[in-house]
Amino acid sequence: MRAGLAILLLAAALAGCSAVAPYPTYPAAAETGEPEGERVAVCYDRLASSPAEVQKSAQAQCPPATRAARLDIDYRLDYCPLLLPGRATFACVPQKK
Secondary structure (H helix, E strand, C coil): CHHHHHHHHHHHHHHHHCCCCCEEECCCCCCCCCCCCCEEEEEECCCCCCHHHHHHHHHHHCCCCEEEEEEEEECCCCCCCCCCCEEEEEEEEECCC
């Protein structure tokens, strides 16, 4: 019985390792003084994802001719699961020409 449980836990842990790539989620509410424009957010694990990967994931959500500017990071687990506890919120600001 214990061996079966250990195998099941190991399999779940290994399956979870492949699912730690940053992915889109709901952004945090806008606060006074933040840039105007569309807001996007990314769930990520800071141990498994580099800041560049998180930035790239956010940039992919922004419309063309904008850049993802990081506004905030939180760990409230409201919109992100325990395996990817960080939520980075970005504003899609127009690129300067």
